[in-house]
Amino acid sequence: MSWTRAIASLLVLVLGTSCAVGPDYERPEVETPEQYRNVVEPAEAESIADVPWWELFDDPVLQDLIRDAIAANYDLRAAVQRVEQARGIVTISQSPFYPQAGYQGQAGREHQPEFKDMQDDASLLFFGVFSLAWEMDVWGRIRRSNEAAQNALLATEQFRRGVLLGLVTAVAQSYLNLIELDRELDIAHETAASFQETLELFERRFQGGIGDKLQVARAQAALALTEARIPDIERRIVIQENAISLLLGRNPQPIPRGRPLEAYEAPPSVPAGLPSDLLERRPDVLQAEFVLASSNAQVGVAVANFFPRIGLTALYGGQSSDLSDIVKENFSVWNVLGNVAGPLFQGFALKGQYDTQVAAFQETVAVYEQAVTSAFAEVSNVLTSQTKLAEQRLAQARAVQAYEDSVRISRIRYDSGLASYFEVIEAQQQLFPAQLTLAQIRRDELIALVTLYRALGGGWQLRDEEWQAGAYAEAPPEGSGSTEAPE
Numbered sequence: 325m326s327w328t329r330a331i332a333s334l335l336v337l338v339l340g341t342s343c344a345v346g347p348d349y350e351r352p353e354v355e356t357p358e359q360y361r362n363v364v365e366p367a368e369a370e371s372i373a374d375v376p377w378w379e380l381f382d383d384p385v386l387q388d389l390i391r392d393a394i395a396a397n398y399d400l401r402a403a404v405q406r407v408e409q410a411r412g413i414v415t416i417s418q419s420p421f422y423p424q425a426g427y428q429g430q431a432g433r434e435h436q437p438e439f440k441d442m443q444d445d446a447s448l449l450f451f452g453v454f455s456l457a458w459e460m461d462v463w464g465r466i467r468r469s470n471e472a473a474q475n476a477l478l479a480t481e482q483f484r485r486g487v488l489l490g491l492v493t494a495v496a497q498s499y500l501n502l503i504e505l506d507r508e509l510d511i512a513h514e515t516a517a518s519f520q521e522t523l524e525l526f527e528r529r530f531q532g533g534i535g536d537k538l539q540v541a542r543a544q545a546a547l548a549l550t551e552a553r554i555p556d557i558e559r560r561i562v563i564q565e566n567a568i569s570l571l572l573g574r575n576p577q578p579i580p581r582g583r584p585l586e587a588y589e590a591p592p593s594v595p596a597g598l599p600s601d602l603l604e605r606r607p608d609v610l611q612a613e614f615v616l617a618s619s620n621a622q623v624g625v626a627v628a629n630f631f632p633r634i635g636l637t638a639l640y641g642g643q644s645s646d647l648s649d650i651v652k653e654n655f656s657v658w659n660v661l662g663n664v665a666g667p668l669f670q671g672f673a674l675k676g677q678y679d680t681q682v683a684a685f686q687e688t689v690a691v692y693e694q695a696v697t698s699a700f701a702e703v704s705n706v707l708t709s710q711t712k713l714a715e716q717r718l719a720q721a722r723a724v725q726a727y728e729d730s731v732r733i734s735r736i737r738y739d740s741g742l743a744s745y746f747e748v749i750e751a752q753q754q755l756f757p758a759q760l761t762l763a764q765i766r767r768d769e770l771i772a773l774v775t776l777y778r779a780l781g782g783g784w785q786l787r788d789e790e791w792q793a794g795a796y797a798e799a800p801p802e803g804s805g806s807t808e809a810p811e
Contacts, residue, residue, distance in 0.1 A: 344464025345631070346624020349617045352689055354696045356600045361704040362711065363596065371597025372773075373605055373780035376790070377492050380777055385582030386499050389572065393495045394792040396573030400491055403484040410473075410480040417473035420466045423458040428641075453641025453657070460635060465628030472621035479614035486607030488791055493778040495571050497771050499579075502564045504767035507585040508760055509557045512550060515756045518731070519547040522748060539745040546749050550756065585766060590714065591773040596707060596780060602699045605781030612695040616688040623685050626678040632666025699779070706776045713769045720762045727755040 372380070378387050394400065430451040461467055523543040529535030566576040603609055640658040667674060730751040737743035777783075783791065 344467045344624060344628075346464070346468055346627040347620060349620045351613065352616070352692060354603075354693055356603070357700060358599070360596055360599060360700070360707055362708050368595055369598055369601070370595045371601065371780055372594040372777055373597060373601075373782045373784055375777075375782065376786060377777070377783050380773070380782070381496050383499075383582040385580050386496060389499060389568065389579070390492050390495050391792055393491055393572050394488065397491050397571060398573055400484070400487050401573075403487040407477070407480050407484050410477040414470070414473045414477050417466075417470040420459055421461070421470070423456050426455045426457075428453050428455065451641070453639050456636075456638040458636050459633055462634050463628040463631040465625055465631075465633075468621045468624035468628060472618045472625065475614045475618035475621065479611045479618065482607045482611035482614060486611065489607060489778055489781070489783060491571065492783070492791075493774050495568065496774045498564060498568045498571065500585075500767050500770050500774070502561065502568065502579060503581060503583075503585045504763055505557060505561045505564060506581065507763040509554065509561065511756070511759045511763065512554050512557055515752070515759075516547060516550045516554070518752055519543065519550055522752065523547050526745060535745070542745065542749055546753060585763060588766070588770060590717065590766075591710070591769055593710075594773070594776070596703060596776070599700060599703075602703070602781065603696065605784040606699050606779075607781060609692075609695050609699050609781075612688070612692040616685075616692045619681070619685040619688040623678075623681050626674075626681040629674050629677065630667070632664050634664050635662070637661045637663060702779045703776070706772055706779050709772045710769070710776065713765060713772055717762070717765045717769060720758065720765055724755070724758045724762050727751065727758050731755050 377390065381387060381390065428451075430449075432449055459466065523540065523546075526535050526539040526543045530537060530540050565579045568579050569576050603613075638658070638660045642657060731748075734743055734748045734751040738745065738748045
């Protein structure tokens with residue numbers, strides 16, 4: 325049997341019997357509730373998380389803003405590059421699976437003074453070789469390293485998807501805040517106009533000798549207090565527009581509006597799905613699990629470091645005083661070597677590395693379990709908020725209606741001489757904050773729906789290109805721009 329066959333047989337034997345040391349990954353057991361707290365109906369598999377974002381946010385202006393944000397947001401662009409970095413690390417971790425080839429060349433002059441009979445005691449020397457080295461992964465150190473890198477890549481991809489989902493919902497929430505502020509501004513202007521009418525009424529009665537100066541002063545104060553709210557609301561509108569511009573990757577500028585807040589219907593009751601589905605859909609939970617799996621593989625690497633490394637090296641080349649002869653057979657040099665290198669005593673460094681990695685693994689277990697528990701709590705909080713906000717909105721709507729009736733009746737009573745000016749101003753002053761509160765509750769209801777979508781890992785079935793294409797994913801309109809999402 326030739327030496328090449330012997331080496332090949334040895335490789336087959338070693339690789340066939342090798343195994344990866346260290347623990348194989350298993351998902352930690354976590355307590356999964358059968359249904360979310362305060363949910364009366366039995367949990368079903370159907371979930372709002374299955375709905376594409378463009379069906380959840382059916383305002384065309386909001387959809388355009390979300391698409392623009394996906395195309396240009398700074399955080400998302402940074403997350404994409406983090407994925408590329410992780411992908412490069414995977415490539416690096418896979419390289420030891422292959423033989424490592426290299427080359428080396430030298431050229432110089434050699435002086436040999438002992439040869440007195442030579443006219444020139446200096447000669448040229450050329451040397452060139454190709455080298456090959458390969459570590460046989462007997463204990464699985466390389467495989468565990470690659471496993472760790474692969475799971476780190478998957479964790480980074482889930483981080484990117486979390487940024488993407490967070491961006492979509494952040495734009496939606498900011499937009500809802502903006503149109504709610506628009507509604508507050510409209511209410512403030514309407515209230516100011518109402519107080520202006522009251523002031524003019526009191527001034528006419530005062531000029532006619534029926535009223536008194538106190539009525540006019542109180543009406544002027546009520547009008548001034550309402551008008552003082554308008555600049556503050558306008559300031560908050562500009563700040564909110566600037567926040568949306570930042571999400572879109574733009575300099576501060578006005579933001580277009582679609583439907584006003586009052587045109588949005590109250591969110592219907594939506595299914596939350598099975599609690600166990602969160603483990604497969606929420607980006608932050610999946611990211612924590614992939615980090616956990618990567619850390620588990622690193623424990624295997626730490627175990628493999630206790631064992632020797634077995635490898636093969638080969639060298640082929642030539643040496644000559646004439647460059648043209650360096651590749652000739654009579655000047656060729658070669659060797660094939662097997663090598664074993666392992667630790668004997670390193671001052672307990674390997675033990676320290678192993679203990680450190682085991683502790684890091686246990687840390688990621690705790691992080692994963694916390695992520696799962698936090699996910700269940702967040703969904704439960706949002707579902708509770710939805711129920712209570714709906715009840716609060718109905719009660720507040722009744723209060724607003726009652727205050728509107730109160731303003732109308734007090735004006736009639738005042739004109740008939742049956743009520744004082746205090747009654748009129750008090751009714752108007754009570755209506756204004758009640759209307760603002762109702763607008764804020766309506767906004768909070770809509771934002772709760774957006775938050776639930778994010779908490780459930782909404783859009784988990786969407787491909788990357790569908791996230792940016794949105795409603796155009798199946799049939800892009802003519803003349804539209806690129807619909808490819810960042811990879």
